[in-house]
Amino acid sequence: MIGANKIICTNNHVCQMFMHHRNFANKKINDINYQYLQRSKVPTMHFQKSLPRLPIPDLSKTGDRYLKAVRPLLNNDHYRAAEETTNDFITNEGKILQEKLVAKDKINKHTSYISEYWFDLYLRDRAPLPINYNPLITFVNDEKPEYNNQLIRSTNMLISAVRFMLSLREQILEPEVYHLNPKKSNTPLFRNVTSMLPEAISWYGAYLFKAFPLDMSQFVGLFGATRIPHLTKDVIFRDPNSKHIVVQKNGNFYIFDVLDADGNLLSPLEMLGNLSKIMNDNTPKAEHPLGILTTQNRDEWAKQREYLEATGNSETLKKIDSAIFNLVLDSDEIQEDKHKILKKYLHDDGLNRWFDKSFSLIVTSDGVAGINFEHSWGDGVAVLRFFQDIFAETTKNPFIHPDSKPADSNVTVQRLEFKLDDKSKQFIENAKNVYKSWCDSLSIDYILYEGLNKGACKKHKVSPDCIMQLAFQAAHHLLKGSFVGTYESCSTSAFKHGRTETMRPCTEQTKAFCEGLHSGKTSTEELRAVMQQCSLYHSELIKQAAMGQGFDRHMFALMKMAEENNIPRPKIFDSYDYKFLNKSILSTSTLSSPSVMAGGFGPVVKEGFGIGYSAFPDKLGAAVTSYKSHNDSSHFIEALHKSFIDITKILSG
CATH class of the missing domain: 1.20.1280.180 (Monooxygenase)
Known part of the structure; x- marks a missing residue:
């Protein structure tokens, strides 16, 4: 009950929440508690100097691990050839390359042996970014429906995102x-x-x-950054002092400052005022939406961008490049349609996107929110940390509420204008047609299986991740009758400048399980015993990869050493077995968190499947992509559903 000069509240928690919301909505921009998402006692980069360095594995162990990985994929003749090629490499060129790699690593103690090569691999690839590289992650909806309003959710996420950035800039973000x-x-x-x-x-x-x-070096890549196309190799542009964000709506671009002249975050109502102005702007859909150009082959886009800059758009493009991040306001309502959600956040029609930004926060008209991020600058660890932190704050302690009224002060919104001649407009029309055809060729489906969950897997003493990977192998074997190169991404962020390592989940054990399962000749007890063996070996491989003891990155670095030193390319890298293993027909990755609704990415090869998956507390889930000319993701989902049922029956006895 509200009296003349006092508030009487029968629920103390509600009363405190009310006061918190009322006060913070009008906070002065120099209030230190408002400026930062976190004020960690341990500085953000406190552990960075003493982080252990990523080890270079022993050469002979790499050879052994490689042969174990290719064994389930090859017939006897191919495997004998692989053994011969591998042993020859280990005893000859491999030794020389290993010595050179170790020597180079010793004089570059500030980084890891893989970091430079991995950045280079991404930035040199000329393939378009959407589908091929940029992954998606979508937020769980707010439990309070009124906070899923597009303007409210966008403003709250914007405020929390900038508070996260300011904590990082001030080095008071809690270290990971x-x-x-x-x-x-x-x-x-x-x-x-x-x-x-x-x-x-x-x-x-x-x-x-x-x-x-964990390594925190990637976090600076989150903000004020853009991958800029150049012929043969892109560059990552960063502005560490950026004060503005870019907002896309209907293919139009807007910018406004989220920090004042002193570098302080605008008040919540001022942020609301800026976004309200954009939301209420009646400018029609862009006739020539420039964002579609970021969907193209990188060399093609590099040439076009160079032309755009030469025809008077250089400064305007710099405003997009230097923006803290990209906030995308989409007009679709997609709340109940998971297929639409996956398509929207993975690729959409490209007309209201800028895939080159470090990340784009996308919010639909019914408040579904998610992130599409450019992958060269960093991996899932940094993105997921940011994702979880802003989700936690916006759902538990939001600054903007349904009754919040936008302020008129510090509203600095500008709509960006581009100078487009007929040649530039033709670039856009051509890109539209090519991108539409490409997206139409993609098949996307998903599964949510409630017959098994993370806890049940642990209860049966099997790794939830192993069960997911085992189901993928069984599904592919059921569909194709074969075993193929399979990639599971594993973070090596426990080491200085660690990136990822490949875990190879198609093993002799998983092959035995799938063949036994589908032959119908193996008992449930025998299958359960094989499943236990799968889980034990799977966990060992995960541990090896996370500790920098995989073989994929090591072999890749040895190949790069041969290139650097003008040494003839070793035979192993052109062998049937190496190419077969590295053609990732099943490319898989997981980002599990209570804040994640779904995650996914495109196939790595035309004949392959891209599988983003999670073992949730109440279910197992996966989003699967493929190209229609080679595979149907819905057929894979059907086979995966059967595999989950089979595995559940075996576990339950």
Whole structure:
């Protein structure tokens, strides 16, 4: 009940929430508690200096691991040839290349042996970014329906995103740490002790708590960054002092400052005022939406961008490049349609996108929100951390509410104008047609299977990740009767400048399980025993990969060393077995979090499947993409559903 000069509240929590919301909506922009999402006692980069370096695996172990990975894929004759080629490589060119790689690593202790090569691999590839590279992640909807309004959710996410960025800039964003035993290490004592340790030994202090700090070097790539196309190799542009964001609506581009002249975050109502102005702008859909050009082959787009800059658009493009990030306001309502959600966040029609930005936060007219991110600058660890932090704040402590009224002050919205001649307009028309044809060739489907979940897998003493991967192998075997190159991404962020390592989930054990399952001649007890073996070996491979003891990145680096030193390309890299293994017919990756509704990406090869998956507390889920001319993702989903049922029956006895 509200009186003349006081508030009487029978529910103390509700009362505090009301006061919090009312006060923060009108916060002064220099209020230090409003400026930052986090104020960590341990500086953001405190552990960076003492992070362990990514190890270069032993050459002979790499050879052994490689042969174990190709064994289930090859017949006896091909495998004998693989053994011969591999052993020859290990004893001859491999030794020379290993010595050179170790020597180079010793003089580059500031980074990892794979970092430069991995950036180069991404930036040199000329394939278009959408579908091929940019993944999607979508947020779970807010439990409070009124907060899923497009303007409210967009403003709250914008505020939280910039607060995250300011915490990062100020080096007070909580460092990313993997806590083996959170009850003992995710504590004030841990933060007090480690913050007092010198940076050079801080990692070792964390290790004594059985906590493992992760590499934070990628986080700077989140904001103020854009991948700019150049002939043969792109570059990543970064503006560490950017104050504005770019907003796309109906193919039009708008910018406005989210920080004032002193670098302080605008108040919530001022942020609302800027976005309200864009939402209420009646400018029709862009007749020539420039964003479609970012869907093209990188060399083609590089030439076109050079022409655009030469014809008076250089400064306008720089405003997009330097923006903190891209906020996309889409006019579709897609709440109940998972197929539409996957298509919208993976590729859409390209008319209201700028795929070159480090990430785009996309919000539909009914408040479904998600991220499409450019992959060269970083991996899932940085993106997921940002994703989880802004989801937590916007759903628990939002700054904007259904009754919030936009302010008129500090509204600096400008709509960007481009100078497009007939040649530029033709670029856009051609890109539209090519992109539509490409997107139409893609098949997307998904499965949510409630007969098994993460907890049930652990109860039966099998790895949930192994069960997912085993189901993918069984589904492919059921459809095609074969075993193929399979890629599972595994983070090596426990090491300085670690990126990812490949885990090879198609093993001799998974092959035996699939053949036994589909032959109908193997008992349930025998299949369960093989499944246990699959799980044990799978967990061992995951551990090896996460500890930098896989073989894929090592072999790739050895191949690059041969190129750098003008050494003839070793025979192994052109062998049947190496090419077969590295043609990733099943390309898989998982990002599990309570804040994630779905994640996915496109096939890596035309004949392949792209599989984004999660083992949830209440179900198993996967989004599958393929090209219609080669595969039907719905057929794979049907086979996957059968595989889940088969596995569930075997586990339950």
